[in-house]
Amino acid sequence: MNITLNKEASRFGEAFAIGNGHMGAMVYGGMKTDRLDLSENTFFSGNKSEDDNQAGASEAFYKMREQTAAGDYAAALETSHKFYGKRGNYGTNLPVGQILITRMDELSETSGYERSLDLENGIVSSRYMQNGEQVTRQAFASHPHNVIVYEAVCDKNDMNLCISFQSLRDGEYVKYHIGGIFFVCEAHETMHSDGTTGTLLCGKVSIHTDGFPEAKEDGVYIKRASRVSLYITAITDFKEEVLEKEKQILQLQMKMNRTFVKVDELAVEEIREAHRQDMQALYSRVTLDIGDQPLVNRMFQMGRYLLYSSSREDSLLPAHLQGIWNDNVACRIGWTCDMHLDINTQMNYWPSEVTNLPETAVPLFRWIREDLVPAGRKTAAESYGLKGWVGELVSNSWGYAAPYWASTLSPCPTGGVWTITQMWEHFLTSQDKKFLKEEAFPVIEEAVVFFSAYLFEDKESGYLTCGPSISPENSFVVDGKIYQISNGCTLEILMIRELFDIYQKACRVLRRKNKRMKETADKAARLLPYRITGNGQIAEWNHDYPAADLQHRHTSHLLGLFPFAQITPENEELAKAAEAVITAKLTPEENWEDTGWARSMLMLYEARLRHPGKALGHIDSMLTNLLEPNGFIIHPPTRGAGSFDNVYELDGNTGLTSCIAEMLMQSHDGIIRILPCLPKQWSKGEVKGLCARGGVTVDISWDENFCQVNFGSERSRRITIQYGEIRKTILLKAGNTSICLK
Template sequence: MKSNLVKIFFILLFASFSTNISAQSKHVLWYNQPAEFFEESLVLGNGKMGATVFGGANADKIYLNDATLWSGEPVNANMSPEAYKNIPAIREALKNENYKLAEELNKKIQGKNSESFAPLGTLEINNSEKGKAVNYHRELDISNAISKVSYEMAGVKYTREYFVSAPDQIMIIKLTSDHKGTLNFDINLKSLLKSNVEVRNNILVMTGSAPIHENAGYTVLPKYLDIQERGTKFTTLIQIKKTDGKITNSRESLSLKDATEAIIYVSVATSFNGFDKNPASEGLDDIAIAVQNMNKAFAKPFDKLKESHTTDYQKFYNRVDLNLGKTTAPDLPTDERLLRYADGKEDKNLEILYFNYGRYLLISSSRTLGVPANLQGIWNPHLNPPWSSNYTMNINLEENYWLAENTNLSEMHLPLLSFIKNLSVTGKVTAKTFYGVNKGWAAAHNSDIWAMTNPVGQFGKEDPMWACWPIAGAWLSTHIWEHYVFTQDKNYLKTEGYPLMKGAAEFLLGWMITDKNGNLITSPSTSPENQYIAPDGFVGATMYGGTADLAMIRECFGKTIKASKVLNIDADFRLKLETALSKLYPYQIGKKGNLQEWYFDWEDKDPKHRHQSQLFGLFPGDHITPEKTPDLAEASRKTLEIKGDETTGWSKGWRINLWARLWDGNRAYKMFRELLRYVDPDGKKTATPRRGGGTYPNLFDAHPPFQIDGNFGGAAAVAEMLVQSDENEIRLLPALPDVWETGSVKGICARGGFEIAMEWDNKILKKVTVSSKIGGKTNLISGDKKQNVTLKKGESLEINW
């Protein structure tokens, strides 16, 4: 009997041990080969400096970016002072139902296109030892934001370790070999931008400048050509610290010979000094900043730099922990793991890894005030990046920040919130000159680091379906309320947030007109990037009273009313908003049972279009819910069913959140799996290519091409499936899919200033701990059970549900 017990003990011990060694990591991306394509590389960042690491054995390539390096200079917001004079003619054409004429006239309400996020340069490390690498391993550990490469060549083991530090504003690369004197390499720097590279005092120095403008079709005024010093300047410094060996240099490269260990320090700075300062004549001293950061960091030992980096990073990353129960997935490299998952196999830890990676990317790309994460975060290798890698404000910029508050990264929201303040400055001019509204501020489809707010389209050359859309201020203002309602920071709301919300609302009050039935509508209106088919067969975008406009206005007015009540100010203005809200053209349910996108029940040119802006009130807004507005929720469901699940990466991210808000966990999970569908790198040639919206081998979102918003939207959706909240209640496990029947999470935030930790089993909540940041009341709901909770500041309550 005793021997059988011993045998059972060892079997169980071995089973638990083998589970541990084979269980997939929730925190590590790893591969058996170097990256060949950008979409296989591993990215690092400190919220300002971005590094894209390929990890080659014979030669390593690292793309460098700085969040503040863009083409252009402060925008002339008054670029078209009389554009607004065209508005009456557009409104007249629409009133006469002459949509073709309205579409043509709408082009007169266009300005310049946005500037582009620029690639700073490429760092190359070329090894003298050329041979075949064996036992190759490349990884990114997102629990400490450190990437590593190791391999063997000619009997020598080489390792590299990379990180980009926020406290020290420096990139560090540590190289080692396990045989004395076998480390031999040289370092080169190059840039696609106008630049100069030279070595001074054993420091590799690259200086250069971004172009004034690189968008095709934009005419540079002749007087610009006479001025030499224009554009944002940049400096990159590279220095080697060695334990042995000898540093030599040529005119444009550094070399290290016969070393055993070396540390490469990379310092980057630009002259960008704010959206309204000329970066050439009023810019920061990029050379001095780069030198100062280099000297400070170079004086510190590697272990000290690494420790301060990980401590700083983990104070954000470690706030949240997600567990989805047991997994039987084998231990595979991340690219193979994705392929296996695409075949329908179970891999709960891959799902957690994707969620964690979204948080990692936001911490790594969004820590510079006034400079939010762009379409590619801070990682762009292209001189002409897709969509200028700009701020696309009819969904993409906002989607980047859906996970900021609920996944406990409120500080990472601040770059966007401060950017909105910048937009309000140029936006006051845009409101007057493009739209004829003298109060408040407006913003349109695209922006850039210069806080450009005008409608784009190259002054009448481009399609109104995307170029003409003035409602970004309404959408962005809701982020201000979100920040307040999660943090309960009344001082922020009073001093910064509310004035911006009020300004957005003032513009909208001045922009709307009444239809023939006395309803308030927008005119002209478009529904972002979609087109209708009018009864006469005309295919267009310009119309009036678009559902998306009115949904965003409902949210903007509703949240501004709440903010004025919290602060107990502006009662007269609040009454104006309440009156306007009651007069808005109501939602319409179409003949197919769908939520109408257009004022009339018209057909879409593309019924499966990637945008679902008419559903804004369901998510990210909250005025449509299955409980409060069941008819509109059902119409939203029907709209999603008509659109189907096959769409671009960012659109999948949005649809998962929409399904979660409809409390349909299984449909949300189905789409989440499809968001994680493996997509081949853009440049890879294969016999049977895998394309479309999904996920690249390095877990980057495939629009395609790469856009980071799908990563952020997908991660936000995981939190949305687990916790939903408003000012009065917190719903626990509202959209839990069947496959996540057992699990736990800690650190998810809820509106009202609460933080949640909970455990569930068999899809039933077992235990929940609610903590309050500043004290307050809420109502917990899970299944049929409700419980009122009142907490003091810093207090926690544990409930066995």
């Protein structure tokens, strides 16, 4: 399955992404010069800090609680400055630089130019005629060999090239030699850190050619070649022992050479074949063919491809805001290229279970356990005065868990809770009790410790409430002034409700009975219920002050609809109130703050409400307005998230993939729903390999006259299925069970 750009698109620098879970690159084709923008899956600038939390923050927090309870939002805003975390050396992911491959020949106009990304094999290709010869170029990033490969081939021995490296990073060092390039970069920047801390990167380009290379000060020049291949690798000192710079470079170089020496001896064909097999194995686990919908089919696989290209079992870090790529935009604006925990990181990983890519979430789970939770214990103690752990709205490579440094995003202590729900989803889909017991449950239980103590009683209603906190990233208006901080935000309540429910279920699976289990059950029953406002909408706050932006891109108060299942169509009152929120956000639609991930949320909500026409309408809108020619879904500059340019975000693509899967199969609440949100335009199709909660795989073939379903299970069991108005319980035998539903 290919994504193809024609000649005109390529001239304007449209990029294709190649990646393998360790290294990534943006590959740009051109007539005179090809450019590879390199990025490494670490946050280069910034560093781990032991004092991210402000001294006296916990006292300020409880003072804010009293002030917001009294309705004195101005005083709470003033006090919040004593609560914020320290920005210090938070940092951001930075692009490494560019490798330029420039033709030094006199070139005629090209003809027949075509460039494409082969999703199944993970290879970017371009071909064209020039100077009377066929020129072919390929690039791919091999996970088995941890190397980016770029190859240029022509019919004749007449390519004259210059290969050079350029970087905007501090401390750049480049050495050209007849066999390639060695380069060093330091990641220092002052927008998100003080410019003194950051990781060090060493990179290597090995050149293989049948031409005649010569090293000069400005590059490696190659004459009379018919084939040139570049093997590119890089390594950083992320989490390594801190040494003097010269010793650090030497150590990194030695480590890189040890791992790269065998790869350097391999032929391109051998590396490419191992890469193709690796990529095909992941791609082919789930197939989709909806008749007359080639773009939908392609974008479904594009989201999967970008996820498993960004995140593998042995990746050092989970996928950040842009996966593993960097367009040099997000790192140069205020909101950074990092792990946002109020939607983006979560949406990155939503396809991991349902589209059969569970290993992609392994680095996320490792980062939670090893980085976020330890830092979160300090935040719980120092910023809230409580036991347990807590993660706020933003985080980075070192697990930053302290509150954000502005009232628009702080406090927001449920960011970590939302992130760990992916661990529960992994158990539900895999039924891996060992994972639940050893990896997920300790993290879940320690979060419960925090939030059990965090709750307090609302004196007016008698319910348990929480806060103060914000509803990301929205504001409300009191007496003409804008505020964000209040008690009883719907997002926070629904997150705590979900956490307590997960804990109860996990205890039952693991046969744990303790006082905390009973305590959380009692407290869950006393949580503030969903509230419906006078205009028939799910309330965003526990007050009726109007939102500052009625069509704000965030809809955090609807997360009980998706990804959770606290609101379902069976509860008609809440479902109707949720739909009313969506309608209001889109009225008028041209004023909706449209972004890739925000549009994904709307389509996912409609999929759960089983409104196929509306869900498809959101898909069509995304593919019309937010899709770049290269398959990337963008976050354009908006009034609430300004930028000097469009920003690529991984979550737009993965959100779309999740929605398509959700329209074809849903498995929450113990029921596997077949084609629950099928638009009439998708009248014929086939999907194979979807994974339902409960450890069941689902294949579906359908047209206007029939629906055939094949269930796969490792053990015999009974399941409940629903297709349209038909609901029944069936017996699955170990292996495969096929049924016809029409």
